[in-house]
Amino acid sequence: MTGAGRRHKAYKRGHSAEYVAALALMLKGFRIVERRYRTKLGEIDLIARRGDLILIVEVKARRTLEQAMEAVSATTMRRIESAADLWLARQPDHAKLSLRFDMVAILPWRWPVHVPAMFMAYASSLS
Template identity: 75%
Template sequence: MSGRGARHKAYRRGRSAERLAALALMLKGYRIVGRRYRTKLGEIDLIARRGNMIAIVEVKARARLEQAMDSVNVLTQRRIEAAAEQWLARQPDHATLSLRFDLVAILPWRWPVHIPAVFTL
């Protein structure tokens, strides 16, 4: 497969993983308030809200849960934090919101695994 074809396949797989993660979160009572929020500093896959709690969600499609967790390294965390700070600053009720960084792992033939507070600021 050419580089272009591989990138397109990875993009489709990522979009599909994000849709499945959003569905799993909605079934747990979250409202999805943002998808693929992009800034110059980074991107947030999903932004979910339940009450005054905002979950900044990184979605990883991997073969094993350990691989998904390991892929959220320090550099990834900093990128997500920077984007989250920009998003939060634009919210009119930002002073009343609490922020949490979650992971949803999309694993083969399993329901998505939601890991709340996978890292902290």
């Protein structure tokens, strides 16, 4: 398989994983407010809301939960946090929102594993 073929397959797998993760979060009572939110600073896979709680969700499709957790590097976390700050600043009710950084791991033949508070913000969020 060529490099382009592998990238296309990974892209499709990522979209499928995000769809499954979104479904799992919706079944927990969250509303998906953004998918693949992109900024110059970074990308957020999913942004979900339930009441005043906002989840900034990184979705990882891996063979094991450990591999999924290890795949979220410090650099990735900083990019996600930067994008989250931009998104939050654009919300009219941002002062009352609670932000949490979660991960949803998509594992073979298992229900998605939701890991709440996967990482904490390095810098204080907008308030």
